Amino acid sequence: MSELKLVITGTAGVGKTTAIQSLSDRPPIATESETTDELSEIKSTTTVAFDFGEIYLDDGNVVHVYGTPGQERFRHMWEIVAEGAIGFIILVDSSRDDPVADLKMYIDNFKTFIDETSAVIGVTRINEFNGQCIEDLYCFLEKEALFYPIMAVDPRDKSDMSQLMLSLLAMLEYG
Amino acid sequence: MTDKKQIVIKKQVVDDSLANLLETSKGIYAALLSSTDGHALAKKAVDELSDARLAAMTSSCLALGEKIAIEAQQVGCNFVIIQNTNGFLVMRRVGKKLVITTLANNNVNLGMVISATNVAAENLEKEIRV
Numbered sequence: 001m002s003e004l005k006l007v008i009t010g011t012a013g014v015g016k017t018t019a020i021q022s023l024s025d026r027p028p029i030a031t032e033s034e035t036t037d038e039l040s041e042i043k044s045t046t047t048v049a050f051d052f053g054e055i056y057l058d059d060g061n062v063v064h065v066y067g068t069p070g071q072e073r074f075r076h077m078w079e080i081v082a083e084g085a086i087g088f089i090i091l092v093d094s095s096r097d098d099p100v101a102d103l104k105m106y107i108d109n110f111k112t113f114i115d116e117t118s119a120v121i122g123v124t125r126i127n128e129f130n131g132q133c134i135e136d137l138y139c140f141l142e143k144e145a146l147f148y149p150i151m152a153v154d155p156r157d158k159s160d161m162s163q164l165m166l167s168l169l170a171m172l173e174y175g
Numbered sequence: 176m177t178d179k180k181q182i183v184i185k186k187q188v189v190d191d192s193l194a195n196l197l198e199t200s201k202g203i204y205a206a207l208l209s210s211t212d213g214h215a216l217a218k219k220a221v222d223e224l225s226d227a228r229l230a231a232m233t234s235s236c237l238a239l240g241e242k243i244a245i246e247a248q249q250v251g252c253n254f255v256i257i258q259n260t261n262g263f264l265v266m267r268r269v270g271k272k273l274v275i276t277t278l279a280n281n282n283v284n285l286g287m288v289i290s291a292t293n294v295a296a297e298n299l300e301k302e303i304r305v
Contacts, residue, residue, distance in 0.1 A: 029246070031238035033211035034272055046212055049235040049242075073213050073231040 001060045005084050006168065008051075009110065010091030011102050012070030013042050015124050015155030017051050019091065020067050022158045023165065024053025039071075048074060050081050055165070063165070075109075082110055087168045088119040091155065094133040095125040100140045107146070120168040122153035122161075186217070188302045192295045193219035196275075199291040202283025206295070207276045209233060211268070224278075233276045237266050254289060263288055267296045275299065 008016045020028050031049035039046055051067030066081045068074070082088075090106045092099045103121065107114065123134055137150050149167050153160040193206045197219050205220035209230035218226045240255035257264040262280040265288050269275050277292045 029242055031235070031242050033213075033234060033238055035212050036210045036272055037212065037214060039212075048211070048213055048231075049239045069235070071213070073227065074235060076228070076232050077235055 001062065004061060004063045004086055004169070006063055006065050006087050006089060006165065007068060007082055007085040007110075007113075008065060008089045008091060009068040009078070009106050010070060011093055011096065011106075012039055012046060014070065014091040014093040016067040016070065016091060017047055019089075019122075019153075019155035019161050020051045020053040020065055022156055023055055023065055023161045025056050026054045028053040046071070049077055063169075065165075078109060082113045085113060085117060087117050087172050088114055089122060089164060089168060090119055091122045091124055091153075092133075092137065093125055094123050094127075094130045099123070099133050100136050103137055103140065107144075118168065118171045119148045120164055120171065121148055121150040122155075122164045123150060124153060124155055126152040185303050189217045189299065190219070192298050192302075193217060195298075196277060196291050196295040197221070200279070200283040200287055202281070203277055203279045203288060203291065205278040207233070207278075208269070208299070209274055209276070211237065211272050211274055216273070220278075229276065233264075233266050233274055237268060237274050240266070241268075254292070256285070256289070258285065265289055265292045267292050269296045269299045270304065273299070273303070 008019055010016055017030055029052040031047060032045040033048045035044060035046050047067060047069045053065045055063040057063060068078050068081050088110055090103060092103050096102060134150055141148060151164055153164055155161060189208055196206045197203050205224045207226055207229060208217040209215045211234055213231035213234035215226035215230035218224055237255050241252040244252040255266040263285055265277045267275050275292060275296050277288055279288045
């Protein structure tokens, strides 16, 4: 049996903590504090260190999933959390002003780690008005000569998140 | 009234508490009041203190300390202490949304730093109900 480490990252409020709650086979660990800034308009708590969940795969392996804090002031946690990860799930909120810029920022920030491993992208809050978002993200990746799968996901949905995670594990296994 | 507005109004109380903390001992060279979600709110320091990064880091550290305590089936995390070769950092939650961090060098006893931090925190809890 081996332990695999994956990291979920993305902007504050995109659904990282919820995704780990959906995925984890044991009660996850969350380090949340009450929000005291403009973020409190959309959520009452925010991750300040990391989230942690465990997933037991059918082949006997265990996946440890870590969620990063979203805000840049917690950048100190990003490198700590990323160390030793074999893959990254980047969640992008399609309802934000510039999802492509959000994706670019997280790819840039984790570039050293992602270059050594791989990544998949989950797009949240897709609706009838912002379906173009996925196309825009694909165009951006193509320009950057990056080839990562992009899927629309609902972080509350275990099967959505499992599919995203399994596609990352498949990429890592088969390239 | 928002928490931040309340802290601005009580600025004098906050400043006095941090100043008293530094006056406790020459070994205590800085004190920082920040929100538990990582924003620096007030500081007192003998020299320059880069408070923005420290505020975010202490927020992560306090949250982790409190979670580790729960995982170890211990309750009521009072302080998170980082003891280093040349000094200490003592962090203590103040009410629900604040954290006070005291920075001291080796010229002061750790117990003294903990006690002084506790007095400042209790005073702030009494004065600022957040």
